[in-house]
Amino acid sequence: RILQVRAVPIKDGSLVLLARDVTRLRYLETVRQQFVANLSHEIRTPLAGLDLAAQTLSAQLPAEGDARLFIDRITQEAQRLADIVFNLNQLAALDAEVIAVERLPFSLDDLVGALIDRFQARAAAGRLVLRAETSAEGATAVGDRAKTDQALQNIVDNALKFTQVGEVVVTAGVDRDRVEVTVRDTGPGIPSRDLSRIFERFYKVDRSRGGLPGSGLGLSIARHLVELQGGTIVAESSGSSGTIVRIRLPRGPLTSP
Ligand SMILES: Nc1ncnc2c1ncn2[C@@H]1O[C@H](COP(=O)(O)OP(=O)(O)OP(=O)(O)O)[C@@H](O)[C@H]1O
Ligand SMILES: [Mg+2]
Known part of the structure; x- marks a missing residue:
């Protein structure tokens, strides 16, 4: 079990110790972090495929016209989604404290x-x-x-x-x-x-x-x-x-x- 303990000083100089069982809370936190990490990993692969397909199509299209506008939109939205996934992934890594910090x-x-x-x-x-x-x-x-x-x-x-x-x-x-x-x-x-x-x-x-x-x-x-x-x-x-x-x-x- 994981206990979170707090020491609170009281007037006569003694300490009161408060213990809280945070086992379940920690477990849920880990599940949430893993969920985000897995999800963003799963999204990345189809997203890369989508982006590649759009680029291939884009190379075959005339420079002007509706089709060009739509394909550019697909590329932009795919990029936005990739940014969001990158950010979510980064937060999951920061939460899990798996990031090394240089000094x-x-x-x-x-x-x-x-x-x-x-x-x-x-x-x-x-x-x-x-x-x-x-x-x-x-x-x-x-x-x-x-x-x-x-x-x-x-x-x-x-x-x-x-x-x-x-x-x-x-x-x-x-x-x-x-x-x-x-x-x-x-x-x-x-x-x-x-x-x-x-x-x-x-x-x-x-x-x-x-x-x-x-x-x-x-x-x-x-x-x-x-x-x-x-x-x-x-x-x-x-x-x-x-x-x-x-x-x-x-x-x-x-x-x-
Ligand atoms: N320079 C700024 N001028 C005006 N509002 C700002 C500025 N920087 C941040 N904000 C406000 O703070 C909010 C939070 O900023 P944050 O960068 O976290 O999110 P975002 O830019 O909306 O999305 P993301 O950064 O994830 O693409 C913004 O949505 C905006 O409302
Ligand atoms: Mg921002």
């Missing part, structure tokens, strides 16, 4: 530069300015570069998706013993009552808002990935225009023990 120094400035390059074409297609502001001193973090990158991708993806006009600025800098990276946009903002909830799984602010695609998983994954490294993530917004998402990580370089 190595890496340059936050380099990471931000590479990130901006990767998203530049998409920003231009949406007529948005995407730029970096890095500090003169050079920000080095200690943590997991790939996980930080993935978290930031999810945040920049949001900024570009929800912003209609204006710009998305990614900053990197140092704040005492931490490094900080922020993603700031000129989008619609997030009402204060929703700010603390957007990091929850499947949470979307006003699902009807513009009908923008997304399953509400990106930020919950980002939070997981940042917290695994001992970092923090918060969102700030005036509620009606612009959002800032702020990540803080331990600062490098590592001092030898």
Whole structure:
């Protein structure tokens, strides 16, 4: 059996121990995680087949016409589904704690530069300015570069998706013993009552808002990935225009023990 024990100090200096049997709860949690992992694995194979068939068909179609529109739609929707499956799978792995975390120094400035390059074409297609502001001193973090990158991708993806006009600025800098990276946009903002909830799984602010695609998983994954490294993530917004998402990580370089 699995027992969860809590010690509560009481006035006379003694402790009260509370034991709770969580065997069944843990079992159900494992079943749920395995279910998600299996399901996303099963979906991936037919999805890859669908995508390949659409691509083959696409190569044989004329450049214009209804058939082209529909085949492009099939490819886009297959990609969206693949993204959702990737996110679900990632969450299942994070839940099951099977993900290894690195703790190595890496340059936050380099990471931000590479990130901006990767998203530049998409920003231009949406007529948005995407730029970096890095500090003169050079920000080095200690943590997991790939996980930080993935978290930031999810945040920049949001900024570009929800912003209609204006710009998305990614900053990197140092704040005492931490490094900080922020993603700031000129989008619609997030009402204060929703700010603390957007990091929850499947949470979307006003699902009807513009009908923008997304399953509400990106930020919950980002939070997981940042917290695994001992970092923090918060969102700030005036509620009606612009959002800032702020990540803080331990600062490098590592001092030898
Ligand atoms: N930069 C932003 N501007 C305005 N609203 C935002 C912004 N970032 C997040 N949100 C709100 O927070 C919600 C949760 O974001 P999250 O990234 O978790 O989900 P999503 O983008 O809807 O879906 P997914 O990331 O899984 O594709 C979004 O649906 C949106 O309502
Ligand atoms: Mg998102």
